Amino acid sequence: MADTCGQILLGSGLTVLSHPLMYIKVLIQVGHEPLSPTLGRNLFGRQVYQLPGLFAYAKHIIKIDGKVGLFKGLGPRLCAGTIGTVVHSKVVQVLGGSQKAVEGSLQHVVNETTKEMIARSCATIVTHPFHVITLRCMVQFIGRETKYSGVFDSIVMVYREEGILGFFAGLIPRLLGDVLSLWICNLLAHLINTYAIDDSMSHTGEIKNCSQAVTGFFASMLTYPFVLVSNLMAVNNCGLVGGLPPYASVYPTWVDCWRHLSREGNMSRGNSLFFRKLPAGKMYAIDQKRFF
Template identity: 30%
Template sequence: MPNQVRKSTPVQLDEMMGITLEDLVQHTISYPFECAQTLMKIGYEPIFPQREKFFGDTCLALPNSFSYVRYMISIDGVQGCYRGFAPTICHHLAATLVANYVNGTYQPKWDSHRPPGKSRVNLLSLRLNCNSKCPPNVLDILMTTGWRMFTVSLGTMVSHPLYVITIRMVAQFVGREGRYTSICSSLKAILNEDGFFGLFKGLVPRLLSENLKIMFPAAVFLAITRVFHNRLLVNSVTGLAKLLTERFAYQLDVVAATMTVQNSSMIIGQAPFLTRKFSGWMDCWEHLCNLNIQNRGRSSFFRYYNGPMTTMNGELRPVTVYLGPYYRLKSPMCSI
């Protein structure tokens, strides 16, 4: 049967891992910036913004990622920039292993009877390989997209506890806690503090984010190939759809990171950083959108505070959002 899921030859371990030594080196070099971005996602801005003029308007400029990493090094040294490095590597490996194993072992065989002229499309990357007057097969795209969503979701769910551990290890930088020191000790601490379901905090927005990155570009690709068959046009529009999806999905990543630290014993999960308790991830998303900080940490270089502000003594001050290092909580500059 062409549309039946059949077991195929087991894939090799190196194929399942989907990660090379070059990827590992690149991830090691860039991890301090990922660590800084994680702190930005959960709402920690240790350096108070500076007033700047932007197209004639006065705004609050936040430090870029390099300044953020430099601040982290000044507090904890270089090793402090690698908090949570081990669980994040394990998290990526686990997600990739599960997705690639299921995809390589149980991939459906729906393409054995594809009509001639309709195989000129790379279904995994959603790119036309050459100009063709025949549009891609709709069933192929739908089945491939659905299968990718299933495998990615499965890998995300299996590896999510490691994601929670990573976020909490990094979040300890704020309050200088030491509960999460290794994967085993972190698992024990989370189970004792939040129970089993604490290992899956923030899972729903992460699943939505990962599936949105697959589903929306595929829908755009399917729609555009119904009208146009030019390779450059189709690939350009699909690439633009991927960029827009990444921008929107980032908000869900911020929500997931925020929900991961909520109600925890860490300082970052309490006031003044979290001014309220969220009933769920949608409540958290709505709150961040109301404050216009749902994209915090997305930019690495030109960062500006876009949340609510007020003027005190002729100076702009943030409202309902805490900015500044925690140990300066009593400082007049950072007490808003």
């Protein structure tokens, strides 16, 4: 119990600190670009037009809503984090008596990854309604709506307008992304630790931890399109300006959303918050000209 409380406190602290970053990322994911591109240089030194990065976007939000505006949607996100930690911990305890295998073996990795996959999936399903409300609170910035405010009022709003299914908009791609990312990360780390790292090397433990972090980053990059599609579907056609035409297309299913983004070449939209290229299909006013 003490461990779970510690995880909740640590997770809540990290959530508060990272919330402005997630808020900006979500607005970029749904395609909200209120600032015109500026002329800068890419990694190779060539002059290119780039969209403003994280700090410029944050200043824009603060200018409109003040510093507190960077924390829209924090309440339901904290609820999701707290409940998710409890559910994950309970499921891990229930699955604790799984079949034994030699530590470090492929079977051990498969067993542990399967247990973690079940625990994460249960936590994701239970907390997804709060995730949906979090995203919709954020997207209200686009149309300046106040439809979603308190956690309880937002729950009532979603149920009244969309029923139970409204709470699980975007759940399938989110689950798929989580599962794929977990398996890619753990199996790739196992291969690296088994065949690329010699146990006789000094600082073997630190090297293996580093390989786990690197494979985790690689897996998250690879499965990012699932995160993007999930977030778009969570706000799509929900009555907010940011999820309705002409601002955004209406997608019957998440597969349609995936295909549309893929055709436009926007599957990585919002993945970077610093070196941001112009998204396909958008027009901006630059030096009194139209730029595609």
